[in-house]
Amino acid sequence: MKKIISVALVMVMVICCFTACGTVVEPAVGTYTDSSGTLVVEVGEYDGESGTMKIYNTMNDTNSYEGTYVLEQNESGVSSIVTFTASSGEVTEFIYDSTMDAMQDLDTSTIYYGPNAE
Secondary structure, three states, rough: OOOHHHHHHHHHHHHHHHHHOOOEEEOOOOEOOOOOOEEEEEEEEEEOEEEEEEEOOOOOOEEEEEEEEEEEEEEOOOOEEEEEEEEEEEEEEEEEEEEOOEEEEEOOEEEEOOOOOO
């Protein structure tokens, strides 16, 4: 009886490990800004396949982009790659770190701090 319980517990642990290995973290819904507050990324709800996003500059309205984003696992449970596709077709990639609630633009290295940033 003890062996059966032990084997069952091991199986549960193995299943938990495999499900945790594929965890894609989602950015918090809200506004992410750079350290000066000039560059802004607004992240909408992620529905499991995609979400909405808007990027703009508070000093220049001509540089405003709206579109959708998709997520890809980077480090399980910690970070994700956020691929933003503007309605114009331009693609920008960010890395989202859930431990700091921050996103970094991989092209410009600009860091945007989220609503729950510490």
